[in-house]
Amino acid sequence: MSIKLSDRTLAYAEELTDAVLGLDALYREESGDEVGLAVLNLSPEPRTPESFSDYEDVVEAFSTLRGRAGDLPERDRRTYYQQFCDSMCAFAEWRQDGLPLSEQIERFLHVPADPPSTAELNELRAELSSVLDRLGYEGDAQSQCRAWKDATTVPAAEAPEVLESEMDRMRDLTLAGLDTAPENVDQIGAAGVSGASFNAKCDFANGEVVINTDPQLTRPWLRKLAVHEGYPGHVLQFSLRRQWYEDSRAPADGLLSVVNCASSTTFEGIADSGLALLDTQPEADHAASLVGRYQMGIATAAAWRYHAEDWPEQEVHEWLSEQAIYGDEEWVKSRVGFLTAPERATLMWSYWHGEPAVTSAIESVDPSAFDTFVEFLYGRMHSTESITQFDPNGST
Template sequence: MEPGKDLAEITAGLDRLYRSRTSADGFLNAEGLIPVAVAPVEARAFDSYDAVRAALAALDERVADADIAPLRRDYILEMTDSLCALMDTFEGRPISFADRLSRQIRIAPGPVDEAILDEYRVVMRDALDELGYRSGDLAADTARWEAERQVPPEQVIERLADLTREARERTARFMYDLSAEWIEPVGVTDKPFSAYCDYPGRKVLLNLDFPYTIYDLKHLAAHEAFPGHLVHLGLREIYVRDGAMPLDGAQVVTSSASSALFEGIADNGMAFIGWTDTPDDQMAVNLQRLRSALRCNAAWMRHAEGRTMEEIVPVIAAASFQSEETVGGRLAFLNHALRAPFVYAYWAGERAVDAVWQTVAPDERARFWASLYGQMHTPATIARFRETHG
């Protein structure tokens, strides 16, 4: 018994029900629960969220008794629970932000510990010292480093395209040869994201309201395209079509048990293709990690502590060495009901994948990537990738 078809059809039915009850306009609402599906899925017909819950409970019972690999069983049970938690939010049932993080994103809830933030700052300080930025003031040195590497706005799209081509070549050399694929960078404004992979349209939408260093663009080339979302979705499309991956692998499901690994794969893209070998890279990677962690803390302040955005933005701006305007733009989606916990998927996902990547020997990399890209995971199951997945 392979339950992937059942899970995919139930999830598609939940998406249809959610969309039918969401009348608000806007980019994020238009995405629904499933922003991308790389294969057709027949949605189950549901007239209530209780009907979806009943279908998921029945699936859980079948999975518990099925002869399937333990990792696959655990993934499905985590995924169905995350969908039930999502429905609580859709219906306005009481559910704490901590429970949304633990049940939907499948991570330990809470703000990112200051000791972890300090780890990032220490690496940044060492990299800046090596690069000659030695004022002793981390904020001032970071600002100078970024200013001297900022790409002029009129050159951002061209530079992103150049870096995407380089990332494509490195991905073909080290990982998967998808050199026939391309995704076109396109500038947009007034959007609730910095960049977005439009996989069906083969476009990377880059928000030109924000400043970018050359290292920001390098990160985005890897994250959104090679070997990130474009490669990940391209492989899942091939694997589902060829029967090597169950049908639920066709779906990207927002704020679910699969979200942290979807973003974690992309955020580790530069490491996978050996693109992080200079002091500038180490500075950029750890600055990215610091800012990602602080966006998690902003979400915790907003949804667990009930603080206003007017209170939050100045605190996060100072700690992340950014302007309040930039931080306000990057946190614009925090009040979206479906997306509220999703910001944790980036930081926690990057950390979950990196923790395993650090243990993978060079001769294990192909096996690791086969599991990472070809099987569905949560932070808990990827840590056990060496077990038989089925």
Template structure:
């Protein structure tokens, strides 16, 4: 009688419930924010902004009640075990990067001293290195060509940039009406190309003596603007796109709606988190004008390139300041020479870089912009709806965003 050959017993890994994991990740992250605020009482490594500056999901996913950082590590261990069961791909890449980021944040909240390199790589999810001098040199050369087309042909490049900005600077009385006009058009384009934003708008809130250029104050319905700086129309357009439409405010509206409807995993509610997600959030903001296909003239083209130069310079300067121990005077000189930034902006970048927790996120503007730009530039017209869903409807790290279409 012929022996019956038994089939080898197959062992199947249990499938991962991604919706459940998304809720668990969200509850943990917001719980970490609450725990850090409670334990530090405003004197920890984070300022009042918190780990999750804006969270719109209290009624959807409440924060996990955590007693201490040991409980956080246990939750992270569990999430890492679940993530290991995901197939290779976008979701697994993001979860791995996000959990590494939250683990790094936890170590900082516990009081561990980490190097600037460890914060860049672990917390922000970007390379711990300056932007190459060759890359900056190439961008300077491109800027010189654009400024020559704009009629600025004489003197050092730094002087040409100063003249370009001074000649086009908006008067104080022009800021608000220009802001409102730009926001109206940005919203129209966002509704058509990205997502319908309804009746949401922002007002302009002028500030002085702050380390940032502009800020999305979503819950107050205002865009904070540092009026110690001068702004061209092109610069103000960039900020409207970055902070309002189609940038931070739009991402908040989109993720809240999609999480509430169940169309997206709950962790999209973490879009403002000071973790690897923040890098892509800033990339969406900095790519705002291009996402809306809104480059109108040479001034817009000059500002887009000037913005890239300043992001690159600030990223490098932060590394030199915090990674290599340059003095603030030396960093100031470097930024004057490479970024052509206004004095309050340079002083703000140096101040920003020195913050223990938030400082490394200065690199998120350069690396986030490049990550989103590189994907956007290869997207076809037919892929556009899929790309928008991918960009806004999922949380990403700089690594995972690059896997679009794979």
């Protein structure tokens, strides 16, 4: 069964998309940030962004759009678009007057602002240690991680080729496991860089995933990146959004990748929940997933210390080094470079809350409605609230 959005909702999304592009243009001009708010635009034809003279105009426009969202027929669209418009208003307020970190997190992302607790991080360490014990590695969690890394290390020069191979494999598994995924889903390459402040990124517009080769890389970690950045993660997200928009099955706002907004959390959560979606996770992949979650937890806690508690950057670096049982010094350096940027201050929370929200939604779906849920998940932008409002019958 396919769930089609109403013509009214599709028309609304066209207006919303042009408003977002107008805000993006204003922000880029005002801030000098070349990456922007809308970091990717997959529109098949040139669009006409709405023209804003200042951020007060932005708040007025998105407040009007928020009010109109309440009249849309689909419940999940009413929820999501209202929250998204709130995010854009908050972003404009942040640029105009500034906002404390806690308000940025809560009003941009619509998730709790609390950083991961020590208890949560310790629980992840213990679970990771248990998995590595079953894989045959002894000692405490840090000793196990180091031994596991040494046994599975991929030389930096070979990492892009290994990543590309893993993405090809995950693409095949995705196409075999998801009936809704068309055979012509984009195929993508890989490239390595040094000195970057990111682990990896999906450069969909240029047809490649770019990986930071400075940290020590392993095959299980590269496989995790293949899932997150490739399939059934970001490459599949972008490919389906574009194809389904052209088929009038998806709204225009899905053509954009917008940061600091209501969809940021589920966007990253879908990428981190790929193996749950395909219902396959060997022990080594489970360990890599736990490593990823633990590292995101300590990076989120480090971001809180830097932006909310005003720790000096050097102290944040030292704290992160102490906690990083898997990540090496190059990983710490890269994370600190990423999380200290003001425009990226909230992004750690989108990773931290994303995987639990999306995995929970996947696990709640009746198997008979799975294909319809995949279309709901990939064909519409979601907040952590709207993703819980799946109705296989498409009713309001």
